[in-house]
Amino acid sequence: MLSNKKTVRAALLEQRNTLKKSNRWAELNAELCQSAADWLSRATTQTIGLFYPIGSEPDIRPAVLRLSAAKSGLKLYLPATVGKEMIFRQWLPQQKLIQGKFGIPDPQNTECAAPDLLLVPCVGIDPLGHRLGYGGGFYDRYLQKADPRPLTVGICFSQFAAAQFQTEPFDAAMDWIITEKGAVKAAPLHTIPPQAL
Numbered sequence: 001m002l003s004n005k006k007t008v009r010a011a012l013l014e015q016r017n018t019l020k021k022s023n024r025w026a027e028l029n030a031e032l033c034q035s036a037a038d039w040l041s042r043a044t045t046q047t048i049g050l051f052y053p054i055g056s057e058p059d060i061r062p063a064v065l066r067l068s069a070a071k072s073g074l075k076l077y078l079p080a081t082v083g084k085e086m087i088f089r090q091w092l093p094q095q096k097l098i099q100g101k102f103g104i105p106d107p108q109n110t111e112c113a114a115p116d117l118l119l120v121p122c123v124g125i126d127p128l129g130h131r132l133g134y135g136g137g138f139y140d141r142y143l144q145k146a147d148p149r150p151l152t153v154g155i156c157f158s159q160f161a162a163a164q165f166q167t168e169p170f171d172a173a174m175d176w177i178i179t180e181k182g183a184v185k186a187a188p189l190h191t192i193p194p195q196a197l
Helices: 004-019 023-041 059-068 138-145
Strands: 048-049 075-082 086-092 117-121 151-153 176-179 180-183
Touching: 004 023, 023 059, 023 151, 023 180, 075 117, 086 138
Parallel strands: 048 075, 048 117, 117 151, 151 176
Antiparallel strands: 075 086, 176 180
16 A cells, blocks of 8 residues: 655655755756756757745756757746746846745746746656655646646755655646656656657
């Protein structure tokens, strides 16, 4: 029998927090950024929703900023919460961010949009691409309502990319998973949008 999400989440966060205190985290993060940069270099999107890392989350900003510098017209967006919903606001790298809900840095007074590619932080992810987040359900709700649904890419270190946990019908499945070991397709549960590689 699979463990419930709360139990698995606590265990994985403890492991990731311990990893963050070691030199290995920085090595893995650099490798993950290279994997992300390689994958993103082939993507055709003009709008990317990424995440500002908190705690022991991987930091893929270097990969995205490298792409942004090389690709004219690319727009970047960061998530912000409004009540129980999540929106995406444009992020300009030189822009000062305001501490938002849950202590997550948040752009203010910039345009809102629905990016066609989302890079999504994962506490863990199962072999079918189901994402385990922090339990607030913000990405799940966002993806349920999104029309068209964006291409989703789960981001985590490989040791958290084969998590086993009980899933529920509303759990968002990712289209792709990127770890320090590379990118793999996931989520056979819905049609992958045409811009997928």
